[in-house]
Amino acid sequence: MERESELTATAAHSYAVSNMNQPFSDAQRRDFQRALLAWYRRDKRTLPWRDIDNPYAVLVSEVMLQQTQVATVIPYFERFLARFPTVESLASSPTDDVIHHWQGLGYYSRARNLQNAARAVVERFDGIIPRDVEQLLSLPGVGRYTAGAVSSVAYGEPAPILDGNVMRVLTRLFCIEGNPKSGKAHRALWEIAESLVPRESPGDFNVGLMELGALLCTPTKPSCGDCPVSTHCLARERYEVTQFPQLPPRPETVSVEDIAVIVWKDGRFLLTKRPVDKRWGGLWELPRVRRLEGESLEDAATRAPMQRCGVEVRVKEPFGAMRHAVTRYRIRLHGFVAEWVSGEASAVECEAVAWVESEGLEPYALSSPQRKLLKLAIEEADQARLFQ
DNA sequence: AAGCCGGGGAT
């Protein structure tokens, strides 16, 4: 039995060299599909979006899971579905409400795109999430991966998927060289994924491939001994599993400094709303600027409220600093306390402004670093009041 | 084809 599998695997690989678009024989493919499905159905995790027969919920989960880990998504998914239970409710709700339910999850254009997709579904598809990849691709925020996932998982269509997990699994199975995210290797991977997906249970098969990548075929310490398809794996046969995928070097990180200011006036502080097409679009923040070369922190703190909303302030003291990362940028964020001096706050370099009480913050969506910084600022203000 | 977008968990 063991020996037969080894032979099968070897045969697959000699074939793979000549025809990478269909790297398995029919018999090998069927054996692979059977082994993966059996493993997935036995060992899969229980997750809130699994086995629920609701294409809308599948779409929401897939968008939330883009570049975001399962554990992070779970509470967001549950709150989002409770608040927007149907595609119609999402389409007709205020965008600020949708962004608010996304705060802390990152990649905020996803939230805006998802609502626009819901509106397109209501207007163009009679409120039914499309079944075909082609129609799904016409929705904003839905690319080839998400379209394939919804089509196969929600409707049982034999559409392929290719995500980071599947890239890792497939490059190892067939020793695919080159950058799997672009060019020849990328195209080859899509064709392989297409050749593997079965007519029967394509959704479980696709999710099974991802689950394999998430649980066993992991980046650094793969558990090949527990892998249900290890006999099909060329990289394992060659002891080269961790040589794949061959990802390109990351761009160098850039260090920058931002200054955010809490401007107090009559017990309220100033928030500005980010433009929709910018980073953190639609979220609120303390007026913030990037520190210029040679500029002092205090000068930047004075500049921030003036530049963003035309308010002149007197900068008092720093109240804290924190680090966070945005893609390749490592940002040091400094907080300053300031008093309002003059100027009616208006949306100069932002989408909107608001004067907010400490207790009235809840309705405003903030990014995680801004939320942490603002928490420090309010604590500091409470302390200062105690000493008066 | 390459650059850009956030945040958190794992190592």
Added chain:
DNA sequence: ATCCCAGGCTT
């Protein structure tokens, strides 16, 4: 600290 993650959009 660094890597990586159920990617898609813009240029």
